[in-house]
Amino acid sequence: MPAAPDPLSFAETRRRMRGDCQALRQCLRARGLPDGALFWSPACQCVMLYRLSRHCHVRGWNLRARFFWQLNLWLTGADISPMSDLGEALLVIHPVAVTISGSAGRGLVVEGWGGMGGGLDMADIGAGPGLPVLGDDVVLDHGAMVLGPVRVGHRVHIGAGCTVTRDIPDDSIVEEPPVRVRLPGQH
Amino acid sequence: MAGLRALLAQDIDIYLRFASAYHDVPPGFKRRLGALLTPSLLACLLHRCAHGLHERGWRRLGLLVSLANLWLTRVSIHPASRIGGGLYIPHPGSSIVFQGHAGINLCLYSGAAVFAAPGTPLHHASPGAMPRLGDNVSLGSKACIRGPVTIGSEVKLGFNARVETDLPDGAVVFAARVRNRVRPRAGAETPGCDPGLPALPPH
Numbered sequence: 001m002p003a004a005p006d007p008l009s010f011a012e013t014r015r016r017m018r019g020d021c022q023a024l025r026q027c028l029r030a031r032g033l034p035d036g037a038l039f040w041s042p043a044c045q046c047v048m049l050y051r052l053s054r055h056c057h058v059r060g061w062n063l064r065a066r067f068f069w070q071l072n073l074w075l076t077g078a079d080i081s082p083m084s085d086l087g088e089a090l091l092v093i094h095p096v097a098v099t100i101s102g103s104a105g106r107g108l109v110v111e112g113w114g115g116m117g118g119g120l121d122m123a124d125i126g127a128g129p130g131l132p133v134l135g136d137d138v139v140l141d142h143g144a145m146v147l148g149p150v151r152v153g154h155r156v157h158i159g160a161g162c163t164v165t166r167d168i169p170d171d172s173i174v175e176e177p178p179v180r181v182r183l184p185g186q187h
Numbered sequence: 188m189a190g191l192r193a194l195l196a197q198d199i200d201i202y203l204r205f206a207s208a209y210h211d212v213p214p215g216f217k218r219r220l221g222a223l224l225t226p227s228l229l230a231c232l233l234h235r236c237a238h239g240l241h242e243r244g245w246r247r248l249g250l251l252v253s254l255a256n257l258w259l260t261r262v263s264i265h266p267a268s269r270i271g272g273g274l275y276i277p278h279p280g281s282s283i284v285f286q287g288h289a290g291i292n293l294c295l296y297s298g299a300a301v302f303a304a305p306g307t308p309l310h311h312a313s314p315g316a317m318p319r320l321g322d323n324v325s326l327g328s329k330a331c332i333r334g335p336v337t338i339g340s341e342v343k344l345g346f347n348a349r350v351e352t353d354l355p356d357g358a359v360v361f362a363a364r365v366r367n368r369v370r371p372r373a374g375a376e377t378p379g380c381d382p383g384l385p386a387l388p389p390h
Contacts, residue, residue, distance in 0.1 A: 024308070031304065033311045040250060042257065043308035077261055077282055093308050096263055096282035097298065111305060112284060113298055113329070142300060142331055143347075160331060160349050161362070177363035179348045184357035 013055040019088030020047045023107070027091060046076040046095035050086070057082035083128060087136065094142075102146070103127040105136035105154070112142050119148025119165055135170065144174075191235050197272030198231040199223070201292065205275065226279045230262040234270070241266035250310055267314040271322065286312040287332070290322035290340065299326035299344075302333045321356065330360075 024044055028035040038044040053068035065082040073079055077096035080086075087106030092098055094112030102116045103126065118130035127133045132146045135154035140146070144158040146165075152158070153170035162174045199222055203214040206222070214222075222228050233256035241249035249266035257263045262276060264285040271291035276283060281297030286309060289301075301320070303312035318332050321340030326332070330344035332351075339356035347362040354360070 027306050028308075028311055031307060033307065033313060035311075040247075040254070041308050041310055042254070042263070075258060077257065091306075093306055094263070094284050094300070094302075096257065096261055096284060109306070113282065113300065141305070142302070142333070142349075143298075143329055160333075161329070161347055179350065179363065180361045181354065182359040182361070183355060 008058055010055060013051050016088040016090075017048060017051050019106075020044075020051070020090050023089035023091050027093075042076040042095050043091070043093055046072055046078040046080070046092050046098075047090050049075070050078070050080040050082070050090075053080075053082040054085075084131075085127070101128070102131040102133065104134035104138060107137040108134060109139045111140060111144075111160075114140060114143050114145045116140070116146040119150075121148050123149040125149045125151065191239050194235055194272045195228075195232060197291070198228060198235075198274050201273040201275045202228055205277070226260045227276050230256055230260040230264075230276050230279045230283075231274050233259070234262070234264045234266075234268070234274070237264070237266040238268065238270075253310070263309050265309055265312055265314075265317070267312075268317070281328075284309065287318040287320060288314075289320035289324060292323045293320065294325040296326060296328045296330070298329040300329075300331045300333075301326070302331070304334055 021038060021044065024038060025035045049068050049072035053065045053072065056065035056068060069082055078092060078098045081101035084101045085103040086108055087104060089107045091109045097113050098110055099115040099117050100110065116132050122130040125133055130149055132148065132150045132152065134146065134152045135156065137155045138152055139157045141158060141160040143161040145163045146152055146158065147163060148165050150165060150167050152164065152168045155171050156168050157173045158164055159173065159175040161176050164174060168174060199219050202222055203219065223232060233252055237249045237252035237256065240252060253264060253266045260279045261282045262279045268285055269288045270293055271289060273292040275294045278297040283295050284300040284302065285295065286303045287301040301318055303317045316335045318334065318336050318338065320338045321342065323341045324338060325343045327344055327346045327348065329347045331349040332338060334351045336351065337353045339354055339358065341357045342354050343359045344350060345361045348360040350360055
């Protein structure tokens with residue numbers, strides 16, 4: 001059994017950063033889009049700045065952690081707390097108005113406008129008081145939110161605009177009801 | 188350059204038409220110029236500049252101006268997006284994302300989003316696969332259009348409405364209604380009324 005990676009080492013942070021870039025490249029290639037100049041993309045900037053702030057936070061360099069968090073908020077509009085532990089291959093597609101605090105496994109995809117954070121209950125289930133814990137390969141679609149101390153299983157897809165405040169089992173899809181379209185002449 | 192000025196003049200007109208509804212004063216030259224300092228019109232100005240640079244082939248510079256738009260006003264619009272005159276963004280701080288093409292008088296309320304496809308970061312979308320919106324389209328708060336769809340003119344999307352299909356002219360889209368639960372507080376006699384407050388005067 002391989003030894004658990006040392007969370008304090010920069011090598012581990014760099015490994016996660018590489019995984020994040022690779023996930024973004026794969027996402028772009030799968031859609032036939034150019035995968036160059038990732039440095040200019042807010043999607044990449046936001047994850048890299050989060051990794052740096054997380055690294056500083058774990059090392060106990062709180063001022064530096066706060067600096068990178070603040071820089072992330074200014075440059076990309078994403079508020080990803082350095083206290084949240086997110087696995088590698090993290091993908092934030094549109095970072096504006098994304099708020100993430102809690103913990104998640106590898107392969108988390110956040111489409112934009114939403115994220116996860118505290119609800120009304122302050123119970124601690126492993127991510128901090130009142131914060132959610134997500135499994136591997138979870139997708140938060142545009143506007144989806146996970147609020148409060150809830151557990152979301154592996155490979156869960158939380159659909160656009162859904163707000164989750166209860167535990168979700170593995171391999172499930174959360175969807176909101178379809179929209180109603182009124183055509184001209186109808187009432 | 189003349190085209191950019193004409194588009195921007197239409198943006199200012201629309202903005203001041205809404206603004207003067209509250210002030211009842213016809214806008215003068217200084218007021219029109221001063222309006223450019225508001226975040227709503229700053230976002231329009233920066234997008235017009237970014238689009239102009241993109242069209243002239245200065246892609247990287249256009250991208251930089253659109254990033255400046257994101258840093259300053261929290262509005263991220265793909266520089267290749269063709270948007271007609273009269274763009275109105277009343278609350279730009281609430282992070283609007285736009286990858287698409289639109290006709291005149293587009294109105295984007297807080298958190299409105301138009302995406303090329305799921306999983307496409309802002310500056311990586313290809314202009315051919317973006318949604319096309321007609322004239323006088325209005326997106327309500329948190330409304331979302333996604334995928335390479337065609338949306339007709341005079342279409343309105345309500346709060347939280349999400350669309351991934353084509354829509355004809357004049358369609359109105361509502362999100363499924365979510366009923367909020369109202370229950371009385373402990374010790375209160377009627378729901379929603381705080382017994383400690385005096386009764387409201389009659390109309």
